Amino acid sequence: DGGITQSPKYLFRKEGQNVTLSCEQNLNHDAMYWYRQDPGQGLRLIYYSQIVNDFQKGDIAEGYSVSREKKESFPLTVTSAQKNPTAFYLCASSLKGGVDTQYFGPGTRLTVL
């Protein structure tokens, strides 16, 4: 059953700690994306990767880091430099980039205490 998995569903961390959110896809897609969603703000792009070992910053990359060592995995680290990390984080993938449909995972809700 193909799809995108994000784990965990809910994550709690203390202020000042780094935390890594997992995103895995078995759709054999080349491109992967990370979005942040805040109430009433829509989705904002954090990072995207069009191919293994390559990624680009989106609109709000400050305080975040990513890696793309494998085609199926695109983990996101929320660092202590991110001023307001509490949000809903969504991972997506598409066959290539461009106009290909983006498929979304179920999301991870991060709460920093």
Added chain:
Amino acid sequence: AQSVTQLGSHVSVSEGALVLLRCNYSSSVPPYLSWYVQYPNQGLQLLLKYTSAATLVKGINGFEAEFKKSETSFHLTKPSAHMSDAAEYFCAVRYSGAGSYQLTFGKGTKLSVIP
């Protein structure tokens, strides 16, 4: 900066009534347009997308959208609302040129369906 505007953060309709969710984009060049739906605490699911083959696009769950270049609009409609349509809807736009891999999302419209 290119943008996408969804008019109305919250829309309420009665069950069986017409659903109309508005989306306007800011470009003289028709971009790639799509609508996504999000149920509470879930990811987004594609409803439909405009590919320039036809101005009226049919999607899943009885939704459709019409691309109107003269109005720079891509409004989402459904003739008869069902309780299961209650969700948040996002219009997404991809503009050509630099950053064309990036989708720009509207802020969303939350649809409530009243029994």
